[in-house]
Amino acid sequence: MQKTRHVVIAALTLALILAVAAIAYSQKGDPKKGKRIYDAYCVPCHGETGAGDGTRGMIEQFDPMPRNHTEGKYMNKRPDDELFDVIKEGGKSRNFSHIMPPWKTIISDEEVWDVFSYVRSLAVPSYKPGMAEEKKGR
Numbered sequence: 001m002q003k004t005r006h007v008v009i010a011a012l013t014l015a016l017i018l019a020v021a022a023i024a025y026s027q028k029g030d031p032k033k034g035k036r037i038y039d040a041y042c043v044p045c046h047g048e049t050g051a052g053d054g055t056r057g058m059i060e061q062f063d064p065m066p067r068n069h070t071e072g073k074y075m076n077k078r079p080d081d082e083l084f085d086v087i088k089e090g091g092k093s094r095n096f097s098h099i100m101p102p103w104k105t106i107i108s109d110e111e112v113w114d115v116f117s118y119v120r121s122l123a124v125p126s127y128k129p130g131m132a133e134e135k136k137g138r
């Protein structure tokens with residue numbers, strides 16, 4: 001009997017761990033950690049507030065200019081996987097400009113999700129799950 005009880009407890013513990021992991025995964029990244037990455041790597045082009053007005057963009061007059069991440073009307077329609085790919089693999093991977101660099105050699109996949117979730121938090125009006133068009137490309 002004792003043994004069965006242990007097996008049940010072990011199974012329940014495992015189920016709990018999986019449930020917690022699933023919730024953590026469904027949130028796709030930690031925006032607080034993402035902000036640190038954004039401030040270090042993205043602000044020079046995308047700007048302090050993400051409005052696409054970073055000093056590098058201004059000086060080098062990129063064409064196209066860095067995306068305005070606060071523009072909810074556009075950003076909220078972009079699917080999660082597209083933003084993930086653009087950040088990880090660079091703009092070219094999704095037919096955007098090569099000026100948007102790939103970050104995969106500098107940050108891990110987990111950190112890509114962190115900075116992704118921070119980018120999502122910048123949109124005005126704010127992003128709500130289900131707003132994005134879940135299709136590939138643009």
Ligand code: HEC
Nearest residue numbers: 041042045064065066067078086087091096097099100115
């Ligand atoms: C050298 C300048 C530069 C840096 C640094 C940069 N970006 Fe970009 N980014 C761009 C440009 C330019 C575009 C617009 C591409 C286009 O319109 O084709 C862009 C577009 C984007 C997009 C929009 C993709 C879409 O679906 O429209 C996201 C998201 C993004 N960048 C995230 C980031 C993140 C996160 C970082 C930091 C880890 C970063 N960028 C760093 C230049 C930059």
